[in-house]
Amino acid sequence: NLISFRGINRVPDIQGEERLQQNIFNQGKNTGQLAYTPNTSYRSRALKGPNSRIGTGLESAIAKAIRDAATRGEKPVFYSAMGTVFNSCQEAWDFYNLYSWEIGFGIRYGRSRTNDNEYMTKMNIVCSCEGRPEHEDSNSIRTQCKAMIRLLRTKDHGWYITKFVGDHNHPLSESYGENKQWPSHGHIDxxxxxxxxxxxxxxxxxxxxxxxxxxxxxxxxxxxxxxxxxxxxxxxxxxKDDIEKTQQLLEEMKTKDPLMDVRLKVNKEGRIKSMLWSTGKNKLDYKSFGNVVTFDTTYRTNLYNMPFGLFVGVNNHFQSTVFGGVLLTSETTKDFEWAFSQFLSIMGGKAPVTILTDQCAAMEAAAKTTIPSARHRWCRWHVLKKAKEYLGHVYSKYNTFKKEFHHLITYVTSRRRFELGWISLLHQYNLGGNRYLKRLFRKRAKWAKPYFMGVFCAGMTSTQRSESANHMLKKYIPRAAPMHLFVRKFSEFQYDRQDQEDKEKHLTKLKQKATHFNVPIEKHAKEVYTRTMLGHFLRELYESGAYAIADTSVDGKFILVHTSEDNDPAACKTEVKLAADKKRISCKCGLYEHMGMLCHHQLKVLVHLDQRSIPEHNLMKRWTKAASTSGVGMTTGAAPNHGTEEARRSLLVKMAMELATTRDIPDEEYTSLMEAMEKARSASRDKSNTHNSKIQTMGLDKPGISLQCPLRPAKKGRPQSTSLRSWQQGVKRRRNIRTGDKSMDRLLSEDEKNPRGGRTRSVQELL
Ligand SMILES: [Zn+2]
Ligand SMILES: [Zn+2]
Structure with a gap:
């Protein structure tokens, strides 16, 4: 029945090997009579062509075997019968691999033959046990097993089995688990x-x-x-090729986002020292929300162990928003100075009002020199995190400590009460000798709320914000990512942020918050603020209910007292002043200056006076719905009436198509049109030439130097000198010294310098 298989004849060969003859041209025609041409005719040296059958639409041998499985009887489903035809070598491999699974052995590619035209004409697929072990005494599964299939080419560049050996000289696998161990079955496609x-x-x-x-x-x-x-x-x-990939990626990003800025600092050899980049959206966000910036660094995000710094702000939905990222080689003041000054230059020189960092002294020094106008503070989140590290034992020993400590640094806004509270806390928990707390108290002006109530922080110091760079990035970026992957993942992270922002925008537009207090000012707040900020406003409005106006004076001064009796009345007293034109209201508590939202005292007075709207000078634009409308211009760019770049492109194509297809084109019109197009084309070519240097590179002014990746840090672990090998050599050398063989000693010591022999390759060469 082999003979009738798909138009193939079987003829005994001189060597006794079964050779198959195939009528390629008659395939599918079903003539019944088969042509009988000698084998050699299609193994000619002149053969060339594609690697496999192309677009023949023929059923694969595997599918065929499965279809015919019922009629096979005792035989394996994937019996690799002679003459079985495959569309490609891979298919033959898969087929024989399935057969070997059924029988219980593994396979690999054997010898093959390729002719002068680089056209493969013969391929052996053999049992994994084929051949001899490399060394007599090596552990090997090779038993010189002869089981194999040999494949030759059909005329239409497929393959067929020309030789099949089924006997093995070794035990076969009997179970699923054993079968899995053959490399060909554990293969991953x-x-x-x-x-x-x-x-x-x-x-x-x-x-x-x-x-x-x-x-x-x-x-x-x-x-x-x-x-x-x-x-x-x-x-x-x-x-591999990390720097090329990174450059390509950055260029791509830059083409998609023309406003994007990348700054590189390289050393003399062209090796990257620092890299800072901001997308177009980052820059626009900075325009609207850049008055407060937090900056901190995170580690272990990339292969080069470069710390990664993140400039983060808060948007009108009270979400963290990224302004830019910077990779640094080290964390010296100089590095931070470079980062800050480049950041400012990307942002058009506009300095933030406040900059919050972690407790790093180098950062502080750099901020002082590069952004002298900005007020520098410590980020509360980092202070608390460090506190948890240093005071872990206290946290776990007394469960009331956390509550009291957090209350002290979150809610107390008067300096006197803060200091008193701090001292009593130290006393209560016996922490007088704690060095960390001592330092914190000494530096309290840097982080404690009472000391910068008047400093605008846009709520970045509030408890809701707990996002350090590490916290935000760890989900997105794999540890030890190469630079290109890092950049890509970072931009994915930004897309995700954008998505969150869009969600809030959508909700702000459509989801109305219920009216709670039904006072006129609430209605105004609902109109102007975003959903999240309205939440803040309503909380303050709720708080205001607890205050009573104790005294008023003619010049618009109000004295407010908390109605609750448990509180210290002196501390809860505050003074609110409303300007004569009612366009500004100020409060001694300083919350407005700190956060940009009206405090409960101010609200109490405004409600008391039945004000219908928030005073003009107390409505900070950055918290309103209208804050980021400037962002709309990002995609429209220079030609606002033609929409996005994609839209412009399709419009251009559409116009050209219309001109070319809808009617006959007279000769003179054709020439003028072509001239115009040619002109535009050459103009764009000139333009692209001048825009070639898309990425600004600092220090790479010599033309002969190409950009290189930063050096990878040395691997941790046992140093080479303590390896077993050098220990053995040491023993040998000592023995030689004892026996007085000086020449051997010299030889060995040279050898030891370079144990592998030859040149030692550096890491960047391997890259
Ligand atoms: Zn075998
Ligand atoms: Zn107040």
Whole structure:
């Protein structure tokens, strides 16, 4: 029945090997009579062509075998019968691999032959046990097994089996678990590989990858070791040509977003020292919300162990919004100075009013010199985080400490009460000797609320904001990411932020907050503020209910007292002043200056006076719905009436199509049109030439130097000199010294300098 198989004849060959004859041209015609041409005719040296059948639409051998499975009887489903035709070599491999799974062995590619035209004419696929072990005494599964299939080409560039050996000289696997151990069955196909790459790029651990692929529960034939080695290979691939990939990515980003700015600082060799970048949206956001900026750094986000600094602000929806990111080689004052000054120059020189950083002294010094106008404060979040680290034992020992400590630094706004509270806290928990707390108290003006109530912080110091750079990025960026992946993931992170912002915009537009107090000023607040800020406003309005106006004076001064009796009346007394024109209201508590939202005292007075709207000078634009409307212009750019760049492109194509297709074009019109187009084309070419240097690189002014990646840090672990090998050499040398063999000693010591022999390759060479 082999003879009738798909128009193939079987003829015994001189060597006794079964050779197959094939009538390619008659395939599908079903003539019944088959042509009989000698084998050699289509193994001619002149053969050339594609690597596999193209677009033949023929059923694959695997599908055919499955279809015919019922009629096979005792025979394996994927019996690799002689003459079986495949569309490609890969298909043949897959087919034979399935057969080997059924039988219980593994396969690999054997010898092949390629002719002068680089056209493969012969391919052996052999049993994994084929061949001899490399060394007599090495551990090897090779037993010189002869089982194999030999593939030759069909005339239409497919393959067919010309030789099949089915006997093995070794035991076969009998169970699923054993079968899995053959490398060919644990093989990961390219689609799965892509999937693994995606997972790894998204910070999924190898263990999780295995469990997603079903490796751990045995539902997949893939083994953990294989996944591991694939992951290692992917990581290697990722690292390769990192700088080229990064440059390409940045250029791409820049084409999509013409407002984007990238600044690089390189050393003499062209190696990147620092890199700072901001997208168009970042810059526009900075315009609206750049008066308060927090800056802090995070580690272990990239392969080069470069600290990554993040400029973050808060938008009108009270969300963190990114202004820019900077990769630094080290964290010296000089590095920060570069970062801050470049950041300011990207943002058109507009300095923030307040800059909040962590407790890093270098950052503080850099901020002082580069942004002298800005007030520098410590970020409350970092202070608390450090406190948790240093005072962990106190936190866990007394459960009341956390509550009292946090209350003290969150709600107390009077200096006297803060200082008294601090001292009593130290006394109560016996913390008088704590050095960290001593330092904190000494530097209280840098972080404690009472000392900068009048400093505008846009709520960045409030409890709701708990987002350090590390906190925000760790979900997005895999540890030890190469630079291009880092940049890509960082921009993905930004898209995600944008998405959150769009959601809030949508909700602000459509979701109305219920009216709670029904006072006229509430209605006005609802009109102007975004949803989140309206929430803040309503909370303050609620608080205002607890105050009573104790005294008023003619010049618009109001004395307010908290009605609750438990509170210290002296501390709860405050003075509110309304300007004569009713366009400004001020309060001694300083909350408005700090946050930009009216405090409860001011609201109490405004409600008392039945004011219908928030005073003009107390309505900060950055919290209103209208704050970021300038962002709309980002995509429209220079030609606002033609929409986005994409829209402009399609409009251009449409116009050209219309001109070219709707009617006859007279000669003179054709010439003039072509002239105009040619002119536009050459103009754009000139323009693109001048815009070539898209990325500003500092220090790379010599033309012969190309950009290079930063150096990778040395791997941690046992230093080379303590390795077993050098220990052995040390023993040898000592022995030689004892025996007096000086020449051997010299030889060995030279050898030891370079144990691998030859040149030692540096890390960047390997990259
Ligand atoms: Zn075998
Ligand atoms: Zn107040």
């Amino acid at each position: 390219s689609r799965t590989k892509d999937f693994i790459r995606k997972l790894r790029e998204n910070n999924v651990s190898i263990g999780r990858v295995c469990s997603i692929l079903g490796v751990t529960d045995g539902s997949s034939t893939i083994r953990k070791e294989v996944v591991r080695s694939v992951c290692a290979k992917l990581a290697q691939e990722n690292i």
